[in-house]
Amino acid sequence: MAAPLVETVGLSKYFKTSGGGLLHAVEDVDLKIYPGRTLGVVGESGCGKSTLGRTVLRLQMPSAGDVLFEGESILKYGRRRMKELHRDMQMIFQDPYSSLDPRMSVYDLVAEPLRELGGRRTSRAELGEQVLGIMEKCGLPRRYANSYPHELDGGRRQRVGLARAMVVNPRFIVCDEPVSALDVSIQAQILNLLMDLQQEHGLAYMFITHDLCVVRHISDDIMVMYMGCVLEYAPKEELFKNPLHPYTRALLSAIPTTDLSRRGRQRHMLSGEVSSPVDPPAGCRFAPRCPYADEGCRVGVRLEEVSPGHLCACRRSREA
Ligand SMILES: Nc1ncnc2c1ncn2[C@@H]1O[C@H](COP(=O)(O)OP(=O)(O)OP(=O)(O)O)[C@@H](O)[C@H]1O
Ligand SMILES: [Mg+2]
Numbered sequence: 001m002a003a004p005l006v007e008t009v010g011l012s013k014y015f016k017t018s019g020g021g022l023l024h025a026v027e028d029v030d031l032k033i034y035p036g037r038t039l040g041v042v043g044e045s046g047c048g049k050s051t052l053g054r055t056v057l058r059l060q061m062p063s064a065g066d067v068l069f070e071g072e073s074i075l076k077y078g079r080r081r082m083k084e085l086h087r088d089m090q091m092i093f094q095d096p097y098s099s100l101d102p103r104m105s106v107y108d109l110v111a112e113p114l115r116e117l118g119g120r121r122t123s124r125a126e127l128g129e130q131v132l133g134i135m136e137k138c139g140l141p142r143r144y145a146n147s148y149p150h151e152l153d154g155g156r157r158q159r160v161g162l163a164r165a166m167v168v169n170p171r172f173i174v175c176d177e178p179v180s181a182l183d184v185s186i187q188a189q190i191l192n193l194l195m196d197l198q199q200e201h202g203l204a205y206m207f208i209t210h211d212l213c214v215v216r217h218i219s220d221d222i223m224v225m226y227m228g229c230v231l232e233y234a235p236k237e238e239l240f241k242n243p244l245h246p247y248t249r250a251l252l253s254a255i256p257t258t259d260l261s262r263r264g265r266q267r268h269m270l271s272g273e274v275s276s277p278v279d280p281p282a283g284c285r286f287a288p289r290c291p292y293a294d295e296g297c298r299v300g301v302r303l304e305e306v307s308p309g310h311l312c313a314c315r316r317s318r319e320a
Contacts, residue, residue, distance in 0.1 A: 003071060004032040005204045006056065006089075006172055010065035012228075013048075013055050021278040025051040027228040028065070030303075033172065036198065038205040040219030040236070042212060042251070046277070048228040049208040053174040056206065057089050058082065069172075087117060090165035094177035097157055100149040107145040110135055110163045117168055131167065138163040139193055155186035159193070166197065172204045179214060191218055212255050216240060224248050227277050227285040230303055234310040244312040246320045247286050284313070292316040 013026040026048045033039045041049050054060045056067055058074055066073050074085060093099050100109055111131045114122070122130070132142050138159045149157055158178060165173055175194065179187040195218060197203060209215050215222055215236075222239045224232040224247065232245040243249045250270045275281075275288050284301040287293040296315055303313040314320070 002035055004068075005035050005070060006033040006206070007031065007068040007071075008056060008065060009068070011052070011055060011062050011067065012064040013051050013060060014063040017278055019278075023278045024228045024280055025277065026055060026062075029230055031223060031230075031233070033204045033206055034220075035171070035204050036202045037220040038198070038207050038218055040215035040222045041206060041208045041225060042210065042215045042222060043225035044210060044274070046274075047225045048277075049210075049225060050176055051228075052225070053091065053176050053206060053208055057086070057091055057174055059091070083117070087168045088171045089174075090168065090170040090172070091174040091176065092158075092161045092165050092178050094180050097149060097154075100157065100160060102149050104148070105145065106135070106140065106147050106149075106152075106160055107131055109149070109160055110167055113164055113168050134163050134167045137197070138166060139189075153186075154182050155189060158182065158190055162190075162193070162197075166201075169201075170203070171201075172206075174206045174208070176208045177210070178207075180209065180211065187214065188217075194218065212251060224251070227275070227280065229285050230311070230313065231286060232310075232312050232314075233303070234312075238307075238310050242310070244306060244310070244317040244320075245286075245314045246290050246292055246317070249320070284315075290316075292320045 008029055008031050011026060011029045015023040015025055017023050029052060031039060041052065043049055051060065055062045058067060066075060068074070069085065077085060111127060114127065114130065132145065135142065135145065140156065140159050140163060144156065149160070152160070179190050182190065191214065194205070198205060207215065207218050219236045222234060222236050223230055224245065226247055232239065232248045239248065240252070243252050270289055273288065275285070281298070282300060283298040284293065287297040290297070294316065301313050301315055303311050306312050
């Protein structure tokens with residue numbers, strides 16, 4: 001396989017709380033994302049997915065660890081270098097509405113990132129061609145050029161968000177819940193568009209979602225997060241066929257099914273409170289909710305390679 005485009009090593013992000021504690025939003029995350037491939041990041045609300053995405057793009061400085069782009073640490077880059085790098089690394093959000101200036105037309109919204117980055121001087125005609133070209137690629141016919149965000153439905157607004165990311169010709173996009181606010185039929189259209197663009201441009205994605213059906217549709221590899229930590233990391237097929245962590249199993253068994261033959265299967269329901277991410281105790285973060293946890297789990301746990309490419313952070317996965 002090619003070398004990773006984006007890599008993190010021991011990446012952590014902590015926030016000081018008003019009470020003087022330390023909130024562990026992201027803890028010791030190692031990941032690799034390859035050109036043309038998608039890493040799905042899945043987990044419940046508040047587990048640190050967005051913080052991870054922002055830290056990978058250095059929109060937030062990590063508290064510890066490193067972020068590499070093409071094998072080079074980006075943490076020491078100055079402003080200018082970072083600005084250049086943000087041509088290669090873009091982000092799209094759940095709610096494009098709040099990130100789109102309501103006073104700007106679709107055309108100006110899509111042209112803005114290009115104008116901001118400046119660089120090579122482009123003539124008006126060239127700019128127009130680029131903007132309309134990328135709009136079209138993102139499924140926005142040119143008749144929408146003079147529309148405003150409030151005149152568009154959610155799916156088209158997300159297409160504008162995507163066009164704004166694509167117009168600078170990036171190589172890596174963090175997609176933070178980009179379809180979570182959309183109707184299911186529109187979700188599929190946007191996911192398929194993302195996959196078409198990926199194929200055509202060899203893009204790498206980090207795709208953040210709490211929805212396992214979505215992550216299954218789009219990912220090559222999947223990382224399961226819980227309270228800032230990685231609990232399981234595996235190629236998609238392997239994760240769905242052979243989930244090892246009790247938390248992953250609980251997540252998978254909670255997917256609603258229309259398949260009658262699977263209706264009666266055992267469900268691993270989660271009980272217990274999610275503990276606080278502020279000054280968390282040592283050991284497995286999931287232990288307070290885990291039916292298999294024993295004393296050893298509260299002492300410590302390591303993410304280990306169980307089979308080639310399949311990592312799991314559970315001492316008890318065999319028993320489970
Ligand atoms: N700027 C910040 N200051 C303090 N705490 C923060 C900050 N940003 C995030 N957090 C905390 O870090 C933890 C992780 O938040 P994050 O938004 O990354 O989770 P998430 O997995 O994206 O959740 P969701 O699915 O709801 O979007 C949460 O406990 C959150 O309250
Ligand atoms: Mg989030």
